[in-house]
Amino acid sequence: MKKKVTDEQPRVHFDCSKCPAFCCSLYERVGVTKRDINRLARYFGVSVETATRRYTKKHDGERVLRRSEDHLFGEACIFLNRETRGCTIYHGRPAVCREYPARSRCVYYDVYRFEQRQQGSEDVMPLVQITFRESKRAEVVGPDGREKIWEWKPEK
Ligand code: SF4
Ligand code: SF4
Numbered sequence: 001m002k003k004k005v006t007d008e009q010p011r012v013h014f015d016c017s018k019c020p021a022f023c024c025s026l027y028e029r030v031g032v033t034k035r036d037i038n039r040l041a042r043y044f045g046v047s048v049e050t051a052t053r054r055y056t057k058k059h060d061g062e063r064v065l066r067r068s069e070d071h072l073f074g075e076a077c078i079f080l081n082r083e084t085r086g087c088t089i090y091h092g093r094p095a096v097c098r099e100y101p102a103r104s105r106c107v108y109y110d111v112y113r114f115e116q117r118q119q120g121s122e123d124v125m126p127l128v129q130i131t132f133r134e135s136k137r138a139e140v141v142g143p144d145g146r147e148k149i150w151e152w153k154p155e156k
Contacts, residue, residue: 011104012104012105013104013105013106013109013110014101014105014106014109014110015109016109017086019085019106019108019109019112020072020085020112020125021076021080021085021086021087022073022108022109022112022128023097023100023101023106023108024076024077024079024080024085024087024097025070025072025073025075025076025077025080026073026108026128026129026130027130028059028064028067028075029059029060029062029064030064030065030077030094030096030097031062031063031064031094031096032056032063032064032065032094032096033094033095035095036094036095036096037051037052037055037056037063039092039094040055040056040089040092040094042092043089043091043092044092055078055079065077065078065079065094066078070082072125072127073127073129079093108128111126111128112125112126133152133153134152134153135150135151135152136150136151136152137149137150137151138150138151
């Protein structure tokens with residue numbers, strides 16, 4: 001039976017089944033908690049120590065899922081199926097993956113669909129990359145008085 005959509009139900013404007021999994025590929029860090037690792041251990045029927053060692057690593061002091069080579073984005077989560085672009089551990093995936101993008105729109109899906117329409121082809125895939133930099137808005141005195149400018153530290 002077709003599900004009836006009511007005003008109370010959140011509507012989503014993205015379709016993960018039609019997406020090459022930007023979220024599983026672009027982010028260098030998919031953080032895992034102790035609870036996530038316990039879930040992974042149960043899912044694979046291995047000890048917590050084995051799950052920690054085999055499926056996770058430390059990245060800047062944070063425990064994250066391991067990544068491996070990906071023909072589309074260079075690297076992606078080890079649990080991403082490279083052909084179907086679906087999660088191979090759907091019922092064992094970490095909380096952060098369950099919640100993402102936590103809103104009714106997914107910016108990557110929007111860019112994906114936007115570019116397909118712009119380029120007039122369903123076969124187009126924009127190679128999006130994301131890098132985080134610490135930045136702040138600083139107030140400076142310019143020739144025309146005070147103004148706010150963006151400041152960020154360039155990488156060494
Ligand atoms: S990038 Fe967005 S649309 Fe694509 S799989 Fe992730 S959440 Fe779904
Ligand atoms: S665990 Fe699954 S949903 Fe999470 S990043 Fe990896 S492939 Fe994507």
